[in-house]
Amino acid sequence: EAQLVESGGSLTQPGGSLRLSCVASGFTFNTQGMNWVRQAPGKGLEWISYISGSSNYIYYADSVKGRFTISRDNARNSLYLQMHSLRADDTAVYYCARARGSSVKVMWFDPWGQGTLVTVSS
């Protein structure tokens, strides 16, 4: 069974940096695209970023472009999200999710991790 476990969320000050991790198990990690999705308190789901299995294709939402970097280490079955210049509106639960489907234009997310909470506050 495919499983994802996130970690790295914490309280950090505005302008700070944080790195989230997501460890995958139960599937061939290096063949699957991966995503980060977040949910701010009281808000809906927001897609953040996608990375292909070989890291050849990477996409970001405009809201994080230039501040966040997605990466992966296939040898460690791990996905990362490096976050810089954090703002209060980055406060959210961050989920990693496996991409299924033949391309980003048709992809769906399954499974999702349990989420890790990032709080940006002074």
Added chain:
Amino acid sequence: QSVLTQSPSASGTPGQRVPISCSGGSSNIGSNPVNWYQHFPGTSPKLLIYNNSQRPSGVPDRFSGSKSGTSASLAISGLQSEDEADYYCATWDDSLNSLVFGGGTKLTVL
């Protein structure tokens, strides 16, 4: 403001059929398949429907999806109390080069 528009809330009584709509445009729903997710607050979202109308194994056939033009719909028949959750549509947007979610619909079982 979400690119995909969903009604913020929907409701029904046990046994009823409830539709949840998702409206977009030519660059998103009009061009790419729609997926639906069920989310109970405090838990991980769960895939409900993919490729407009396909159900993953384990999802009851009470849940069905459809798409027409620039709109998509999720229908829940034989409504049950455990269906009370938030429902999100999602698809790729060719203009934004991003995946977009609808704002979500909170389903209440009366």
